[in-house]
Amino acid sequence: MAKQNLLDLDREGLERFFADILGEKRFRAQQVMKWIHHRHITDFNEMTDLGKALRAKLEERAEVRVPQIQFEKPSTDGTHKWLLGMDGSNAIEAVFIPDKGRGTLCVSSQVGCALNCQFCSTATQGFNRNLSTAEIIGQVWVAAKHLGNVPHRQRKLTNVVMMGMGEPLMNFDNVVRAMSIMRDDLGYGLANKRVTLSTAGMVPMIDKLGEVSDVSLAVSLHAPNDELRSELVPLNKKYPIAELMAACERYARRKKGESITFEYTLMKGVNDQPAHARQLAKLMRQFDNAMQMKDAAKVNLIPFNPFPGTRFERSSETDIRAFQKSLLDAHVLTMVRRTRGDDIDAACGQLKGQVADKTRRQAEFRKRLEAQTGQGDEGAVDAAA
Numbered sequence: 046m047a048k049q050n051l052l053d054l055d056r057e058g059l060e061r062f063f064a065d066i067l068g069e070k071r072f073r074a075q076q077v078m079k080w081i082h083h084r085h086i087t088d089f090n091e092m093t094d095l096g097k098a099l100r101a102k103l104e105e106r107a108e109v110r111v112p113q114i115q116f117e118k119p120s121t122d123g124t125h126k127w128l129l130g131m132d133g134s135n136a137i138e139a140v141f142i143p144d145k146g147r148g149t150l151c152v153s154s155q156v157g158c159a160l161n162c163q164f165c166s167t168a169t170q171g172f173n174r175n176l177s178t179a180e181i182i183g184q185v186w187v188a189a190k191h192l193g194n195v196p197h198r199q200r201k202l203t204n205v206v207m208m209g210m211g212e213p214l215m216n217f218d219n220v221v222r223a224m225s226i227m228r229d230d231l232g233y234g235l236a237n238k239r240v241t242l243s244t245a246g247m248v249p250m251i252d253k254l255g256e257v258s259d260v261s262l263a264v265s266l267h268a269p270n271d272e273l274r275s276e277l278v279p280l281n282k283k284y285p286i287a288e289l290m291a292a293c294e295r296y297a298r299r300k301k302g303e304s305i306t307f308e309y310t311l312m313k314g315v316n317d318q319p320a321h322a323r324q325l326a327k328l329m330r331q332f333d334n335a336m337q338m339k340d341a342a343k344v345n346l347i348p349f350n351p352f353p354g355t356r357f358e359r360s361s362e363t364d365i366r367a368f369q370k371s372l373l374d375a376h377v378l379t380m381v382r383r384t385r386g387d388d389i390d391a392a393c394g395q396l397k398g399q400v401a402d403k404t405r406r407q408a409e410f411r412k413r414l415e416a417q418t419g420q421g422d423e424g425a426v427d428a429a430a
């Protein structure tokens with residue numbers, strides 16, 4: 046019989062495993078959760094408040110299998126990136142970003158991504174598969190251990206954003222289960238609003254998320270009209286802006302005072318012109334009005350992070366400032382997300398890991414890149430070496 050990886054189970058699943066499979070008391074599951082997520086212990090023999098017989102039983106039926114660190118790299122600005130091996134051929138990236146008074150971990154949900162957003166490096170890698178719950182929460186485990194994080198005491202990890210590789214809403218069940226461990230007191234004890242799920246706009250799944258979870262929602266908008274958005278984010282052809290905004294409204298309505306963050310990556314000459322800012326402001330004001338709340342929509346401007354082979358460029362500092370000012374003048378709460386960790390390719394849209402691509406997109410991209418530069422893109426291989 047295959048051993049059950051306990052990292053795949055949230056509190057409810059673990060309690061069921063103890064009661065139904067092991068024939069033990071449910072509260073034992075809670076002790077084990079603390080050993081795993083608070084003390085980062087994976088060896089049952091070190092779980093000293095469990096009886097010898099139970100430890101032996103666990104040894105036989107279960108395991109705590111964490112992602113294997115293939116490579117890690119600290120940035121000069123305190124950002125830390127891990128390349129984590131998920132199986133023989135795939136690796137994903139997780140990034141820790143410390144900031145005044147908080148520490149944010151950026152977590153991946155899939156090996157590669159199927160959505161093909163034009164300006165995202167992960168897209169060029171193609172897609173292989175969804176990550177399991179264990180592989181998602183395992184990223185948090187690795188970072189928490191590295192940081193010496195103890196929930197409620199030495200809390201170094203204060204926020205998680207599902208903004209790494211992949212589209213989290215395309216891996217719904219595993220992501221929701223992993224987020225439940227992040228928020229559990231016996232897991233990482235993060236408040237609902239400190240766990241953020243970012244989506245490119247999977248409309249039906251936003252509604253489904255609203256039924257089961259209370260996390261913060263971020264939406265990757267990147268363009269204020271359908272014509273441009275469909276070009277940059279192909280998913281827009283399926284779920285255009287009006288439908289997306291309506292889904293955001295339904296999500297925000299569930300809870301009083303709930304706001305939604307709209308991410309907007311600024312690319313020179315593509316979506317950073319004054320007319321775009323005006324259109325975006327209008328869209329955001331409409332959202333505030335519909336919610337009858339000031340700042341129901343928040344805009345997060347992300348200066349584009351380049352990667353080899355991309356046809357886009359970062360907007361100039363002047364244009365970024367002007368774009369922000371235009372929104373602020375229209376009373377739209379707007380922040381500029383300053384790039385962190387770009388010296389280690391850990392910035393938004395730069396994560397790529399190692400993807401055993403099943404879509405052939407990687408091969409096509411490499412071919413294009415070779416034609417452009419006379420050389421392939423060996424970044425992922427270099428990083429792993």
Ligand code: SAH
Nearest residue numbers: 165208212243244245265308349350393394
């Ligand atoms: N698939 C999800 C999760 C990825 S989040 C989503 O689309 O929201 C990663 C964030 O970084 C998204 O807002 C994404 O659009 C943005 N991003 C992607 N590539 C980027 C790049 N090259 N520069 C800056 N931001 C980028």
